[in-house]
Amino acid sequence: MILDMFTHFWQVWLIISTDNASSV
Secondary structure (H helix, E strand, O other), X not given: OHHHHHHHHXXXXXXXXXXXXXXX
C-alpha cells in the first residue's frame, strides 16, 4: 500500500537525519 511505503520512507529518513545530526 502507498501509505505503508510512505511510512517506511519517513522512518528511514528520520533515522538518517538523526544520524547526521549526531555525527556532526
